[in-house]
Amino acid sequence: MTGSLARKSLQLIPTVLGVMTLVFLMLRLLPGDAASYIAGENAPQAAIDAMRESLGLNKPLEEQYFSFITNTLQLDFGRSIVNGRPVIDMIKSALPTTLLIGFVSLIFSFLIAVPLGAIAAYLASKGKGAFDQGLTMVVMVIDMVPGFWLALVLLLLLSLQTQLLPATGPLEWGDPVSLAKRIALPVIVLSVGPLATIARITRTAVLEVLNEDYIRMARAMGTPDRSVLFQHALRNAALPVVTIAGLGFGRLLGGTVIIESIFALPGMGTILINGINGRDYPVVQGLVLMYASMFVFVNLATDLIYTKVDPRVKF
Amino acid sequence: MSVVSTPANLRIPASLPLPDFSGLRRLMGHQRSLIGLAIVLPIVVIALAGPYLPIADPLETNPTVSLQGPSLDHPLGTDKIGRDVLSRIIAGARTSLFVGFSVATIAVGAGIVLGTLSGFLSKWVDTAVMSVVDVFLAFPGLLLAIAMVAVFGAGTWQVILAIAISDIPRAIRLQRSMVLGLKTRPFIDAARMAHAPSWWILVRHVVPSTIAPMLVVASIYAANAILVEASLSFLGLGITPPEPSWGNLIKDGQQYLQTGWWISTFPGIAILIISIGLHLVSDGIRERLDPMMRS
Numbered sequence: 001m002t003g004s005l006a007r008k009s010l011q012l013i014p015t016v017l018g019v020m021t022l023v024f025l026m027l028r029l030l031p032g033d034a035a036s037y038i039a040g041e042n043a044p045q046a047a048i049d050a051m052r053e054s055l056g057l058n059k060p061l062e063e064q065y066f067s068f069i070t071n072t073l074q075l076d077f078g079r080s081i082v083n084g085r086p087v088i089d090m091i092k093s094a095l096p097t098t099l100l101i102g103f104v105s106l107i108f109s110f111l112i113a114v115p116l117g118a119i120a121a122y123l124a125s126k127g128k129g130a131f132d133q134g135l136t137m138v139v140m141v142i143d144m145v146p147g148f149w150l151a152l153v154l155l156l157l158l159s160l161q162t163q164l165l166p167a168t169g170p171l172e173w174g175d176p177v178s179l180a181k182r183i184a185l186p187v188i189v190l191s192v193g194p195l196a197t198i199a200r201i202t203r204t205a206v207l208e209v210l211n212e213d214y215i216r217m218a219r220a221m222g223t224p225d226r227s228v229l230f231q232h233a234l235r236n237a238a239l240p241v242v243t244i245a246g247l248g249f250g251r252l253l254g255g256t257v258i259i260e261s262i263f264a265l266p267g268m269g270t271i272l273i274n275g276i277n278g279r280d281y282p283v284v285q286g287l288v289l290m291y292a293s294m295f296v297f298v299n300l301a302t303d304l305i306y307t308k309v310d311p312r313v314k315f
Numbered sequence: 316m317s318v319v320s321t322p323a324n325l326r327i328p329a330s331l332p333l334p335d336f337s338g339l340r341r342l343m344g345h346q347r348s349l350i351g352l353a354i355v356l357p358i359v360v361i362a363l364a365g366p367y368l369p370i371a372d373p374l375e376t377n378p379t380v381s382l383q384g385p386s387l388d389h390p391l392g393t394d395k396i397g398r399d400v401l402s403r404i405i406a407g408a409r410t411s412l413f414v415g416f417s418v419a420t421i422a423v424g425a426g427i428v429l430g431t432l433s434g435f436l437s438k439w440v441d442t443a444v445m446s447v448v449d450v451f452l453a454f455p456g457l458l459l460a461i462a463m464v465a466v467f468g469a470g471t472w473q474v475i476l477a478i479a480i481s482d483i484p485r486a487i488r489l490q491r492s493m494v495l496g497l498k499t500r501p502f503i504d505a506a507r508m509a510h511a512p513s514w515w516i517l518v519r520h521v522v523p524s525t526i527a528p529m530l531v532v533a534s535i536y537a538a539n540a541i542l543v544e545a546s547l548s549f550l551g552l553g554i555t556p557p558e559p560s561w562g563n564l565i566k567d568g569q570q571y572l573q574t575g576w577w578i579s580t581f582p583g584i585a586i587l588i589i590s591i592g593l594h595l596v597s598d599g600i601r602e603r604l605d606p607m608m609r610s
Contacts, residue, residue, distance in 0.1 A: 018450030026466050144590035146542055148549050149565055149583030156572045254457030258546055273550060276465045288462050292454050 008303055012296060017069075019292045024068050026288075027055075027281050038081065038279045051081075055281070077286030082278050087286035090271055095290075097171060097267035098256050101183050105190035105252060106245070113195045114241070117202025118234060122225075124203075125210045135199065143196035148258045151189045155262070158185060168264045186259045193255060194248045201244045205237035212236075239306065246302025250295050348599020354592030358585075362408035371399035373406040373559060382575045392577035394567060400578055404585055407559040411541050412589070414475055414560075418540035421479040423533045426486020427525065431517060433487065434494030444487065451484040460543050464552045474553045478540045489532060493525045527604055534597035538590045545586055561586050 030037050035052035043051075056064055071077070077087035116135060124132035159167040165184050172178045209215065210233055219225075257269035264270075268287055275283035361368070371389070377397030385392045391400040433444040451459065463477035497503065498521075506516045541561075547553030548562025556563055561582040568578030 014446060015449050015453055018446065019453050022450055023462075026462060029466050140594065141587075141591060144538070144542075144587055144594065146545055146565075146583055146586050148546060149579070149586065152565065152569060152572060152579050153583070156576060160573050250455035251457075254455045257457065257461065258550060261550065272461070273552075276461070276552060284462070284465055288454075288458065291458050295455050296453050 005304060008300060012300060016293070016296060019296070020069060020072055020289065021065075023285055023289050023292075024065060027285060028057075028061075034281075038281055040279075072289060077289070078282035080275075080280050080283050082275075082280045082283075087282050090283065091268065091286060091290055094266060094268045094271050097265055098260070098269065100171075101186050101190060101259070101265065101267070102249075102252055102256055104183060105187045106194060106249065108187055109191040109193075109195035109198055110245070112191070113198035114202050114234075117199040118206050118237075120199075121203045121206035121210060122233075124207060132203065135203070139196045139199050142192055145192065147189055147193065147255050148262060150192065151185070151259055151262045154185055154189060171265070183265075186263045186265060189259055190252060190255050193251055194245070197244055197248050198241060202237065202241050205240045206233050209233045209236045242302060242305050246299055246305075249298045249302075253291055253295060346599070347602060348596045351592045351595025351597075351599060354588060355596060358408060358589055358592070359412060361405060362412050365402075365405045365409055368405070370405070371402045373398060373402040374557070375399075382571065384575075385577055391581045392575065394575065394578050395571060400564075400581055403559050403564055404561070404582055407561045407564050407582065408585065410471065410554060410558060410560040411544060411562075411586075414471065414478070414544045414554075415537040415541040415589075415593075417475045418478045418482060419533045419537035421475070422482035422486045422536050423529050425479070425483045426490045427522060427529060429483075430487040430490025431494050431522060431525075434491040435498060435513070435517060435521065441491070445491070448484040448487050451480070452488075454481070456481045456539075457543060457546060460547060461550070461552060464547055469552060469555050471554055471558070474544055474547055475540075477547075478543050481543075482536050482540070486529070486532065486536070490525060490529065493528060494521055497521050497524055527600060531597050531600045531604070534593045534600070538593035538597075541586060541589060541593075545582075 027034055035055060035057055036043070036048045038055075039048045039051040052058055056067065059067075075088050077091070079086050080090060120132040120135045123129065155167055158164050165181055167185070169182060171182055215233060218227075256267060257272060259265075260267040260269035261273050268290065271283060272287040272291075274280070275287065375398065377393070380389070380393050380397045381395055383389060383393045389399050389401065391404065393399055394403070429444060433441045454462070459481040460477045463480050464473060467473035467477060502520065503516060506520060511519075544553055544560060545562030545565065548555070548560045549566045551563075551566070553562060554560040556567075564582040565579045568575060568580075568582075571578055
């Protein structure tokens with residue numbers, strides 16, 4: 001297993017390098033002169049020159065690239081132009097929030113979607129396809145609901161009108177109940193996308209597995225349906241579900257950016273948006289790199305879980 | 316797919332490498348795509364006809380009717396400065412639909428060209444293209460669009476380009492895998508044996524067989540682009556006022572959630588409806604493809 005881990009990680013190196021190069025180029029692709037764009041058009045020439053100096057834009061391109069790569073590998077993303085804090089510190093304080101709502105949403109959607117999909121497939125295989133068809137339609141529709149719109153609707157109905165859940169306020173890490181209430185709305189909104197995808201994939205995967213010969217054999221031997229489902233069907237259906245869940249993580253990450261800003265959560269997304277609006281490019285750079293690395297890492301982890309869940313698959 | 320397209324090929328003079336459009340006829344027959352088109356086409360027509368419709372001017376402010384709920388005069392209500400929400404949604408439809416279809420066209424176009432080249436030409440070209448594609452696919456879609464908009468700035472074409480950049484890699488990948496599959500088929504060998512040049516084989520045989528799946532995907536790209544554009548505009552990064560888009564309409568209503576819920580709600584419903592329509596069209600095409608592929 002360590003062999004395939006090493007091999008997979010090695011294959012990622014060109015991609016990671018490419019990602020860092022792309023982010024490096026983004027700042028230098030700005031229309032016009034990056035330094036004056038960031039400092040503002042009306043800034044005095046001295047300020048623009050100082051900005052150019054601090055961004056290192058005076059040095060030759062290869063030198064800039066080299067120092068960018070070496071700094072990034074040491075997790076030195078520079079300092080924020082707006083408040084002077086090291087970007088890595090800003091990321092560190094925001095990361096727990098984003099990870100919290102991200103993972104809770106993923107787990108929540110799994111807990112709901114997998115049983116729904118499995119039951120739908122089971123009933124369909126028995127000939128009672130109504131639930132299955134209903135679920136497929138509902139899932140298709142809710143997948144297309146704009147996340148931020150749903151957030152506003154739920155905000156109105158569950159928070160502003162009825163005061164059931166808070167819309168703003170700090171995250172109280174020490175108080176589980178208050179924390180749960182605070183993240184309930186963002187989690188509900190974020191789970192919708194993965195829920196739809198996971199339910200659909202689970203249903204398809206379980207349906208396919210239930211048609212396999214070994215299931216028919218187990219039933220012929222008199223195994224109760226419940227055991228058939230849990231011990232055989234779900235295990236074999238797990239593979240595509242895990243893969244899709246890994247892919248869905250990327251969508252989830254994108255979703256957190258908007259949701260955090262709607263619910264005023266101090267996560268990475270809020271810092272990113274503030275950074276873009278404030279033309280704080282070291283912050284934007286660092287965060288984009290951070291998001292991309294998380295995504296790459298999750299895909300790597302998904303591939304590895306792949307091999308664990310199905311020992312027949314080898315890299 | 317090649318079995319079905321050959322008869323049409325024979326009817327067209329051999330000197331012109333025209334692709335065949337028999338796929339379009341098949342689209343018409345299916346229920347789902349009909350429902351989808353029944354949803355999408357009227358919206359497109361209304362959006363295009365917008366300025367000529369007998370409804371209020373989307374830019375006309377009228378503070379005396381500020382924040383009024385849905386009524387006979389204003390079927391979807393008014394906003395804070397008295398603008399009619401329905402006309403704003405129709406005006407926003409033009410922008411959002413334009414972005415959606417432009418992104419789909421660019422993404423599918425670039426995907427077909429680059430994917431075909433990558434799949435058909437040498438291993439080196441393929442490795443080079445796929446390495447770049449992998450780098451772009453390492454970013455979550457919405458995030459890449461946000462980053463690109465941060466670079467390009469706000470504005471319609473900037474948004475179109477930003478969203479297209481996140482869809483093009485996926486389109487390239489899809490097209491490439493289809494081309495790789497077709498490359499080994501006997502009809503390609505037959506064409507080569509008939510001394511057909513590579514470009515002819517590509518344009519006349521390979522690409523037409525890949526058009527239908529790309530249409531399936533194009534519809535989804537359009538729906539996705541409309542959603543992403545709305546998200547970007549909502550964040551203030553995409554299309555900014557005074558030009559209306561469904562995204563910034565929703566943003567306008569954000570501060571009036573309790574006093575004017577209709578301002579944000581109806582544009583969101585519009586996005587949902589067009590997404591459903593486009594997905595139905597896509598499903599319809601895909602359903603048509605399946606029995607063909609099995610035969």
